[in-house]
Amino acid sequence: MMTHYDTIVIGGGPAGLAAAYPLKAAGQTVLVVENDLWGGTCPNRGCDPKKMLYTSVAAQDLTQQMQQHGLTGLPQVDWPALMAFKNTYTDKVPNNTLAGLKATGIDTAAGTAQFQDERTLTVGTTDYTADQFVIATGQQPALLPMKGQQYLKTSNDFLDLKTLPKRITFIGAGYIAIELANIAATAGAQVHIVQHNDRLLRQFPQTYTQKLAELLTQQKQIQFDYNVEIETITSEADGYHLQGTNGYQATTDLVIDATGRTPNVTALQLGNAGVTTDRHGVVVNDHLQSSNSRVYAVGDVVSKSQPKLTPVASFEGGYLGQLLTGQTTATIAYPTIPTIVYASPKLAMAGVSLETAQQNPAHYQVTTQDVTSWFTYMRIREPYAQVSTITDQQTGLLVGAVVLSESADRLINDFVVMIDQKTPAAQISKRIMTYPTVESDLSYFY
Numbered sequence: 001m002m003t004h005y006d007t008i009v010i011g012g013g014p015a016g017l018a019a020a021y022p023l024k025a026a027g028q029t030v031l032v033v034e035n036d037l038w039g040g041t042c043p044n045r046g047c048d049p050k051k052m053l054y055t056s057v058a059a060q061d062l063t064q065q066m067q068q069h070g071l072t073g074l075p076q077v078d079w080p081a082l083m084a085f086k087n088t089y090t091d092k093v094p095n096n097t098l099a100g101l102k103a104t105g106i107d108t109a110a111g112t113a114q115f116q117d118e119r120t121l122t123v124g125t126t127d128y129t130a131d132q133f134v135i136a137t138g139q140q141p142a143l144l145p146m147k148g149q150q151y152l153k154t155s156n157d158f159l160d161l162k163t164l165p166k167r168i169t170f171i172g173a174g175y176i177a178i179e180l181a182n183i184a185a186t187a188g189a190q191v192h193i194v195q196h197n198d199r200l201l202r203q204f205p206q207t208y209t210q211k212l213a214e215l216l217t218q219q220k221q222i223q224f225d226y227n228v229e230i231e232t233i234t235s236e237a238d239g240y241h242l243q244g245t246n247g248y249q250a251t252t253d254l255v256i257d258a259t260g261r262t263p264n265v266t267a268l269q270l271g272n273a274g275v276t277t278d279r280h281g282v283v284v285n286d287h288l289q290s291s292n293s294r295v296y297a298v299g300d301v302v303s304k305s306q307p308k309l310t311p312v313a314s315f316e317g318g319y320l321g322q323l324l325t326g327q328t329t330a331t332i333a334y335p336t337i338p339t340i341v342y343a344s345p346k347l348a349m350a351g352v353s354l355e356t357a358q359q360n361p362a363h364y365q366v367t368t369q370d371v372t373s374w375f376t377y378m379r380i381r382e383p384y385a386q387v388s389t390i391t392d393q394q395t396g397l398l399v400g401a402v403v404l405s406e407s408a409d410r411l412i413n414d415f416v417v418m419i420d421q422k423t424p425a426a427q428i429s430k431r432i433m434t435y436p437t438v439e440s441d442l443s444y445f446y
């Protein structure tokens with residue numbers, strides 16, 4: 001059995017896999033270590049299963065909007081059947097991922113990796129050495145330290161619920177809480193979101209998040225309980241009793257802690273390898289290299305300002321694949337990174353933030369349009385749609401955008417291409433796009 005490798009990758013998620021394949025393709029010997037589900041968070045208990053459940057949301061939203069306008073009768077979500085459909089995909093992910101690695105000649109080890117010293121990693125009872133290591137261990141849900149913590153469930157549990165409880169409370173109002181709350185409410189649950197301050201989705205502009213909260217309350221009857229810290233949970237005959245600050249009391253059937261995620265660094269014993277971490281993860285330089293020059297980190301486990309998302313993790317893994325095989329020596333340069341919340345409607349943004357633009361009117365022009373009455377949006381009776389574009393005052397080029405709409409996923413991707421390719425407005429109006437589509441509207445935005 002081989003115990004020395006050119007590179008050992010710790011974590012078999014999007015980041016680790018994106019690094020492992022190019023390293024192998026360039027002729028390195030590579031070992032990937034995984035202690036749970038091969039494929040990692042995104043395909044097993046993140047983006048992909050979430051988006052499969054969201055399919056039912058999108059179908060129901062459209063049908064609801066078209067009631068009395070050509071459609072009658074609302075489809076009901078059959079939760080067990082929807083879960084079974086999701087499982088047809090997720091059940092195969094670990095084996096398919098493992099088979100893909102093996103087929104390429106990448107070695108694999110199942111177990112928790114732990115550093116003994118700067119060059120030795122133990123998995124189970126085996127010691128491995130390597131010329132370089134890539135830490136790609138991702139994050140896990142954080143659990144609030146409170147009386148009754150044992151009753152808290154996480155997004156992992158939600159994405160595996162056999163039946164949908166009648167009443168669900170989410171603690172936190174970030175990406176996970178909003179997306180899963182919307183799915184649960186659409187499927188028929190009574191949903192509360194309890195937030196310790198009065199802001200949801202703090203990364204997004206407040207005018208947009210307030211509008212989204214308003215729509216989720218109107219359309220999905222989701223109740224937002226702001227400025228409440230949950231302090232205790234007790235299990236009683238009629239459900240879980242929540243008690244919080246400001247005299248808050250509620251009874252519910254399921255409590256999902258969605259107050260953030262913490263980097264998976266503890267089990268690695270990084271102190272033994274001289275790798276520095278902070279509370280956001282492994283500290284790296286702009287070559288993704290840690291304080292130990294042989295150890296690199298990619299993906300969600302990295303302490304960084306970029307959003308912790310799958311395409312970002314894959315981009316970093318791909319960059320490292322090039323760096324560690326001598327195909328580049330450049331520092332990592334991220335393209336524009338779009339982010340999106342899959343709610344009803346979707347909320348997306350990219351590039352220069354609205355806040356930055358509004359604070360620098362000499363540099364940026366902000367154009368905000370209520371597009372609800374535009375053909376693209378009225379055709380499907382969207383309740384509300386709004387788009388902000390941010391252009392550079394000097395060049396007139398698009399540098400940022402925010403979109404609240406059911407088509408936000410498509411429009412933001414179009415904007416990202418325009419931002420990165422520095423496409424002048426005049427060029428957009430010269431293109432012929434299929435009509436009527438989100439893309440055929442592009443020339444009207446600036």
Ligand SMILES: Cc1cc2nc3c(=O)[nH]c(=O)nc-3n(C[C@H](O)[C@H](O)[C@H](O)COP(=O)(O)OP(=O)(O)OC[C@H]3O[C@@H](n4cnc5c(N)ncnc54)[C@H](O)[C@@H]3O)c2cc1C
Nearest residue numbers: 011013014015035040041042046047113138299300309310
């Ligand atoms: C509910 C949810 C929904 C999401 N939706 C989206 C979305 O719509 N779009 C999007 O872009 N992103 C989404 N994300 C984020 C996305 O899942 C992550 O950004 C992505 O998975 C990060 O990839 P990674 O490889 O860095 O980490 P991970 O995918 O977490 O993989 C890390 C792997 O390392 C393993 N590991 C950890 N410690 C050890 C150890 N000591 N030894 C061996 N193995 C170890 C873990 O088991 C895991 O398999 C979502 C996340 C969640 C939780």
Ligand SMILES: NC(=O)c1ccc[n+]([C@@H]2O[C@H](COP(=O)([O-])OP(=O)(O)OC[C@H]3O[C@@H](n4cnc5c(N)ncnc54)[C@H](O)[C@@H]3O)[C@@H](O)[C@H]2O)c1
Nearest residue numbers: 171172173174175176177195196258259260261308340341
């Ligand atoms: N669509 C997507 O791309 C997507 C979807 C889901 C998750 N993700 C990724 O997963 C990460 C984690 O998501 P998340 O929603 O867990 O984290 P988050 O950081 O987005 O949200 C955490 C929320 O919990 C709140 N909070 C913190 N402490 C609290 C407390 N004591 N009481 C009540 N509320 C409290 C925060 O104010 C915030 O609203 C995201 O940052 C993102 O990187 C992405």
